[in-house]
Amino acid sequence: RLVSADAEGAEEQVIEAALRPKKLDDFVGQERVREQLSLVLRGALRRGRTPDHVLLSGGPGLGKTTLAMIIAAELGQPLRISSGPAIERAGDLAAVLSTLAEGEVLFLDEIHRLARPAEEMLYMAMEDFRVDVVVGKGPGATAIPLDIAPFTLVGATTRAGMLPGPLRDRFGFVAHMDFYEPAELEVIVRRSARLLDVEITDDGAAEVAGRSRGTPRIANRLLRRVRDYAEVRADGVITQELARAALRLYEVDERGLDRLDRAVLESLMRKFGGGPVGLSTLAVSVGEEPETVEVVAEPFLVRQGLLARTPRGRIATPAAWAHLGIAQPAASPM
Ligand code: ATP
Numbered sequence: 001r002l003v004s005a006d007a008e009g010a011e012e013q014v015i016e017a018a019l020r021p022k023k024l025d026d027f028v029g030q031e032r033v034r035e036q037l038s039l040v041l042r043g044a045l046r047r048g049r050t051p052d053h054v055l056l057s058g059g060p061g062l063g064k065t066t067l068a069m070i071i072a073a074e075l076g077q078p079l080r081i082s083s084g085p086a087i088e089r090a091g092d093l094a095a096v097l098s099t100l101a102e103g104e105v106l107f108l109d110e111i112h113r114l115a116r117p118a119e120e121m122l123y124m125a126m127e128d129f130r131v132d133v134v135v136g137k138g139p140g141a142t143a144i145p146l147d148i149a150p151f152t153l154v155g156a157t158t159r160a161g162m163l164p165g166p167l168r169d170r171f172g173f174v175a176h177m178d179f180y181e182p183a184e185l186e187v188i189v190r191r192s193a194r195l196l197d198v199e200i201t202d203d204g205a206a207e208v209a210g211r212s213r214g215t216p217r218i219a220n221r222l223l224r225r226v227r228d229y230a231e232v233r234a235d236g237v238i239t240q241e242l243a244r245a246a247l248r249l250y251e252v253d254e255r256g257l258d259r260l261d262r263a264v265l266e267s268l269m270r271k272f273g274g275g276p277v278g279l280s281t282l283a284v285s286v287g288e289e290p291e292t293v294e295v296v297a298e299p300f301l302v303r304q305g306l307l308a309r310t311p312r313g314r315i316a317t318p319a320a321w322a323h324l325g326i327a328q329p330a331a332s333p334m
Contacts, residue, residue, distance in 0.1 A: 012221065020066050023074070024037065024041075029188075044075070050150045053170060054154045054172075061216060062216065064156040075105060082106070097121075103149075103150065105152045106154070109156045112157045112159050123167065126170045129150050185209035186206055188220070189219050192223055204226075204242065211253070226243050260286070264282065267286050273329060279294055305319050
């Protein structure tokens with residue numbers, strides 16, 4: 001797993017699997033994506049053909065894997081799962097592709113991290129359902145064409161901007177998944193609580209939802225932490241007051257900022273006077289990989305109006321100074 005701040009434990013994975021909606025109708029939010037996708041899938045089913053390849057782009061935990069599973073289920077096909085980093089050589093990809101049965105769905109997570117030769121092989125596979133397997137080395141090397149069964153590729157990426165144009169263009173349908181609205185997250189929290197057999201009041205669910213950074217995975221995670229608190233320190237029922245106390249303990253603030261979010265802002269303000277500062281310098285100052293800061297923390301902070309990306313670097317907005325209660329120095333650029 002690339003994103004350390006989002007590392008999942010074994011228990012989390014089991015629970016997440018149990019909480020995953022299995023049908024498009026149970027998938028909460030992302031209205032437009034759901035409607036468009038539904039048409040794509042129904043159209044294909046009606047024609048008895050494999051649907052266009054689908055690219056899902058969006059931040060971690062917004063439901064890309066869930067949607068990939070739903071696509072396969074709606075098509076009545078098995079889902080084969082792999083990822084960009086897991087495929088090191090073109091031969092690895094050829095091995096996966098050549099064992100696909102007709103109509104199967106292949107999910108490639110983190111597709112932007114696919115190695116170049118594999119990526120080029122994928123172009124041809126997506127377009128012509130054919131790959132060239134290169135046998136031998138140097139001048140004697142020959143490419144042996146190999147037909148593969150028509151399949152549907154579902155690619156997922158947290159960084160659509162990093163996908164090469166030729167790859168992006170081969171997806172017939174591109175879905176951008178955005179942060180969820182609090183009301184949608186509330187539905188997810190109530191649904192998860194029901195599945196986990198936890199009692200939660202409506203304002204308790206709203207409290208958890210409101211602090212979930214617009215992200216279903218985080219909503220489910222916070223729900224479990226609050227459940228622990230409710231069971232150990234109270235009578236098991238999650239009320240608003242209890243959710244607040246529990247989330248304070250887990251250092252999730254009222255806007256949903258977690259420790260990494262606050263570390264980024266604090267460092268930006270205290271060490272760099274509010275910026276502008278480059279992404280890598282900022283990441284080093286909080287002991288994280290630039291990609292983690294860029295993919296995990298920043299989109300939410302930008303959405304909240306707490307951080308701005310400018311050509312000269314990242315800057316903390318006045319709202320950020322106010323939220324963290326740090327006095328903004330007079331000479332600060334904003
Ligand atoms: P990553 O790419 O980091 O793996 P992801 O975008 O694939 O993240 P998922 O693993 O699909 O995210 O979703 C995380 C969890 O959030 C799932 O276990 C699922 O329970 C829940 N979830 C995601 N989207 C929804 C949704 N629309 N409705 C209900 N639950 C959802």
